[in-house]
Amino acid sequence: MLKFALRRLGVAVLVALTVSLLTFSMIYLSGDPAMALAGETATQSDIENIRRVYGYDQPIIVQYLSWLGNALQGDLGRSHYLKTDVSEVIFARLPNTMILGGTAITFALILAIPLGVVAAIRPNSIIDRIALTIAVIGQALPSFWFALILIFFLGITFRLLPITGTSSWMNFIMPSIALGYYVTPGVMRLTRAGMLEVLGSDYIRTAKAKGLRPVTVLFKHALRNAIIPVVSLAAVQFGFMLGGSIVIETIFAINGLGFLAWESIQRADLPMMQAIVLVLSIIYILITFLADIMNAWLDPRIRVN
Amino acid sequence: MFRKLLATTAIALAATVIAAPSVMAGKANDTLVWTTDREAAVADPYYNNTRELVIIGNTVWDGLLFRDLDTGEFKPLLATSFKWVDNVTIDFDLREDVVFHDGSKFGPEDVVYTVKHVSNKDNGVLTFKNVSWMKDAEQTGPNSVRIHLHKPFPAALAYFAQAVFMMPEGHYDSAPKNAEGKQDFGTVQPVGTGPYQITEIVAGEKIVMKRNENYMKNGPKGTPAIGNLVYRTIKEGNTQIAELLTGAIDWMWDVPKDQADRLNESGQVTVENAKTMRVSYMAFDVDGDSGQKYFMDKKVRMAVAHAINRESIVKNLVGPASVVIPSACHPDQFGCAQDVPTWDYNPEKAKKLLAEAGYPEGFEFDIYAYRQREFTEAVISDLAKIGIKAKMNYMQYRKLRDLVWKGTTPINHMTWGSNSIPDVSAITSHFFSGGRDDPAKDPEVIAALEKADTSTDLAVREAEYKKALTKISGELYWLPMFTYAKYYAFSKDLDFKTTPDEIPRFYTAKWK
Numbered sequence: 001m002l003k004f005a006l007r008r009l010g011v012a013v014l015v016a017l018t019v020s021l022l023t024f025s026m027i028y029l030s031g032d033p034a035m036a037l038a039g040e041t042a043t044q045s046d047i048e049n050i051r052r053v054y055g056y057d058q059p060i061i062v063q064y065l066s067w068l069g070n071a072l073q074g075d076l077g078r079s080h081y082l083k084t085d086v087s088e089v090i091f092a093r094l095p096n097t098m099i100l101g102g103t104a105i106t107f108a109l110i111l112a113i114p115l116g117v118v119a120a121i122r123p124n125s126i127i128d129r130i131a132l133t134i135a136v137i138g139q140a141l142p143s144f145w146f147a148l149i150l151i152f153f154l155g156i157t158f159r160l161l162p163i164t165g166t167s168s169w170m171n172f173i174m175p176s177i178a179l180g181y182y183v184t185p186g187v188m189r190l191t192r193a194g195m196l197e198v199l200g201s202d203y204i205r206t207a208k209a210k211g212l213r214p215v216t217v218l219f220k221h222a223l224r225n226a227i228i229p230v231v232s233l234a235a236v237q238f239g240f241m242l243g244g245s246i247v248i249e250t251i252f253a254i255n256g257l258g259f260l261a262w263e264s265i266q267r268a269d270l271p272m273m274q275a276i277v278l279v280l281s282i283i284y285i286l287i288t289f290l291a292d293i294m295n296a297w298l299d300p301r302i303r304v305n
Numbered sequence: 306m307f308r309k310l311l312a313t314t315a316i317a318l319a320a321t322v323i324a325a326p327s328v329m330a331g332k333a334n335d336t337l338v339w340t341t342d343r344e345a346a347v348a349d350p351y352y353n354n355t356r357e358l359v360i361i362g363n364t365v366w367d368g369l370l371f372r373d374l375d376t377g378e379f380k381p382l383l384a385t386s387f388k389w390v391d392n393v394t395i396d397f398d399l400r401e402d403v404v405f406h407d408g409s410k411f412g413p414e415d416v417v418y419t420v421k422h423v424s425n426k427d428n429g430v431l432t433f434k435n436v437s438w439m440k441d442a443e444q445t446g447p448n449s450v451r452i453h454l455h456k457p458f459p460a461a462l463a464y465f466a467q468a469v470f471m472m473p474e475g476h477y478d479s480a481p482k483n484a485e486g487k488q489d490f491g492t493v494q495p496v497g498t499g500p501y502q503i504t505e506i507v508a509g510e511k512i513v514m515k516r517n518e519n520y521m522k523n524g525p526k527g528t529p530a531i532g533n534l535v536y537r538t539i540k541e542g543n544t545q546i547a548e549l550l551t552g553a554i555d556w557m558w559d560v561p562k563d564q565a566d567r568l569n570e571s572g573q574v575t576v577e578n579a580k581t582m583r584v585s586y587m588a589f590d591v592d593g594d595s596g597q598k599y600f601m602d603k604k605v606r607m608a609v610a611h612a613i614n615r616e617s618i619v620k621n622l623v624g625p626a627s628v629v630i631p632s633a634c635h636p637d638q639f640g641c642a643q644d645v646p647t648w649d650y651n652p653e654k655a656k657k658l659l660a661e662a663g664y665p666e667g668f669e670f671d672i673y674a675y676r677q678r679e680f681t682e683a684v685i686s687d688l689a690k691i692g693i694k695a696k697m698n699y700m701q702y703r704k705l706r707d708l709v710w711k712g713t714t715p716i717n718h719m720t721w722g723s724n725s726i727p728d729v730s731a732i733t734s735h736f737f738s739g740g741r742d743d744p745a746k747d748p749e750v751i752a753a754l755e756k757a758d759t760s761t762d763l764a765v766r767e768a769e770y771k772k773a774l775t776k777i778s779g780e781l782y783w784l785p786m787f788t789y790a791k792y793y794a795f796s797k798d799l800d801f802k803t804t805p806d807e808i809p810r811f812y813t814a815k816w817k
Binding site: 032033037042043045151 | 431434492508510539540541547548551741742
């Protein structure tokens with residue numbers, strides 16, 4: 001088990017390094033960072049001066065290795081645009097993204113799992129059809145459009161919720177729904193399929209024959225097994241939400257990591273982009289690892305194997 | 306290190322979950338909240354060159370001079386008078402009643418310190434050309450200074466009014482050092498003398514300002530009426546509109562024309578279209594460096610000029626405050642002659658010229674753009690009508706400018722804002738003085754601009770600029786397109802006057 005974990009960790013580190021090298025190169029391919037920093041009206045001499053003062057005149061590989069060396073010592077560098085330590089900015093904005101990701105995945109699970117279970121108990125019924133409709137709509141709606149619809153009704157027409165910012169918990173309701181709804185169909189379908197399979201198995205028939213209450217059969221015996229693939233999917237989706245919440249953070253002006261990443265790409269803020277990629281990679285690896293542990297806890301067969 | 310970061314995260318998490326008071330906008334709270342789509346984390350006009358910091362720079366800091374937008378005249382602001390000693394030396398007498406936001410008194414030593422700091426190349430001022438023309442400064446009396454220029458620079462007054470802001474002596478000395486041992490000057494707590502002072506900066510979210518109660522009396526900027534000013538970053542335009550309609554913000558700009566029309570019809574907010582100093586132009590590869598040689602032939606350039614319906618673009622896409630321009634500059638800039646060769650919309654003439662140039666069936670080429678895609682698409686559509694097929698290459702500005710400098714763009718459709726400097730030297734001289742931005746490197750144009758840029762005789766300057774602009778438009782090195790106009794939308798409670806230079810003066814705004 002330890003050997004397996006170490007091997008996986010090694011691969012994950014290599015993936016993180018590759019991604020960071022690619023990010024570094026791609027930012028250069030999209031244009032000169034010194035030009036981005038110098039601004040639109042800068043002259044050639046202004047840009048050359050910026051390049052010299054901020055170290056962009058070094059060969060790209062030297063810049064990358066210098067960044068990597070510092071990162072390995074815990075120094076992620078300073079943002080040339082924000083004029084502050086990259087790590088401070090990232091860890092100040094990470095909570096907003098974590099809250100958004102956490103509440104969105106919670107919303108998705110709270111909506112999707114009961115719907116999936118109900119749809120499995122009554123397959124092909126009207127409830128199943130309603131659940132399917134919800135799933136299809138969730139998959140078909142682009143999240144930015146759904147977000148704008150929410151803003152229109154809940155923010156402007158009925159004025160029930162604040163639209164932008166992060167000043168209170170109410171600010172996270174609309175973004176969480178908009179972000180979480182996109183995940184709902186997958187989770188719901190997986191829950192439904194898992195439950196249908198489990199409910200038809202022998203041990204469930206035995207449990208029913210023993211006279212156990214239907215609720216006990218459903219939640220203690222059936223759902224626990226059916227939910228194992230859902231845990232893996234939810235973990236992957238949570239990672240996706242942390243790294244991929246750019247659109248939602250942008251629409252709702254949430255000062256999080258996704259928004260920071262987008263801004264950093266636009267202004268070619270190399271140290272910031274590198275650090276964001278690194279931090280998100282590490283978080284993603286951790287989430288996947290935790291999902292494995294949770295699966296093992298839910299299913300003893302995984303532990304034994 | 307890890308503990309510190311963990312603590313930062315925990316504090317930020319707690320601060321987010323425990324409801325904090327949000328920014329309260331509007332007349333009732335005496336707080337004007339304005340928004341744009343950009344992050345303004347560094348609140349120093351020398352170390353952040355976004356438009357937002359140009360606006361905040363003029364709100365929180367003062368220059369030695371002030372430009373009266375109604376008359377175009379330069380008036381003393383932190384100075385009481387100024388005088389050209391010769392064409393490379395200017396003397397200023399300073400006001401004695403000005404204090405910085407930290408309570409310290411403003412004086413000549415602050416001017417000397419600021420000029421010495423910003424004109425030092427090693428200090429990394431981002432838009433160095435705004436200050437590079439200053440050589441040195443010296444105190445000449447208890448309330449007077451002398452500023453030396455590297456060479457004659459008649460546009461200096463415009464820069465003293467809009468780009469050279471005064472910092473207190475020693476302001477940047479405490480800037481922290483980065484890993485390489487260099488000081489990060491943009492991190493210093495902002496201190497100015499302007500109508501508003503910065504009280505809080507939340508990177509990526511907002512900059513909070515309050516009225517400077519000790520602001521100079523009887524100054525040309527007047528006395529600020531609104532108590533608090535908050536800048537907020539809201540990236541998405543639709544969200545900005547939603548927040549304006551719900552009263553969470555009071556002011557926004559860059560509203561697309563269709564949405565501005567709808568907002569105007571709703572009557573819920575005030576919508577205005579105002580001109581800006583930005584112009585649109587198309588630069589031709591007149592040397593054929595890009596490998597696509599079509600535009601080396603003046604007849605082809607003329608065909609393109611006659612094929613594009615600039616009036617239609619202005620009317621249907623830009624807005625009523627926009628105008629078609631004949632010269633390679635903004636009509637409001639000093640020296641921007643308007644009586645230069647013009648190219649009317651005439652597709653039939655364009656087809657004829659194209660045939661004369663040897664392309665009766667047209668040709669295919671690459672057009673490059675970075676801003677307002679729909680404007681360039683309108684150009685492509687017009688060119689298609691005479692048989693020229695333009696392939697769109699749309700990219701980020703920094704990438705495109707690199708390509709322009711390398712000479713690989715047959716036509717680049719660009720814009721230029723001149724840093725809102727009302728002088729032709731901020732645009733025509735930038736592009737046609739023989740540098741990498743110059744598509745033609747025409748010796749006649751270069752000589753005329755050199756003479757105009759260094760003469761202090763206004764008549765000479767005007768005549769030389771006209772000579773250069775006539776050649777540029779006549780030879781079609783550029784096809785000047787139109788001036789940009791912006792749609793503003795703001796609260797009905799707000800008495801706000803739009804300005805023609807894209808620098809909103811919030812210190813003159815008041816509640817109705």
